[in-house]
Amino acid sequence: MLEAVRRAGAEVLASCEQGTCGRCLTPVLEGRPDHRDSRLADHQRAAKDCMFLCVSRSCGDRLTLDLVRTLRPLRGRPVAICSLSTAL
C-alpha cells in the first residue's frame, strides 16, 4: 500500500518499511485491509480500521485511507489535506 500511496503523490511517514516500527500506522475509513505486519493485536486486526501501509494490502478493489496523520510535514509550505482513495 505504501508504494501505491507514494505513486499517487502523497509523501507519507515511514521508517522500517517492514511492519515493525509503527510509523506508518494509518486509519482505514472504508474497505478491508489485508494485514501483513507483526504489531497489531488480534482485536485490532478484526476491527479493520487501521493498517501499516508499508507491508499491508487491500482485500478488495478499493480502500479509503485517512492520511492526515501519516503525511510527511513540509517545512515552510502550506499542506493541502484531502482524503485519498486508491482503486487497486
Ligand code: FES
Ligand atoms: S514503516 Fe515501520 S511499520 Fe511501516
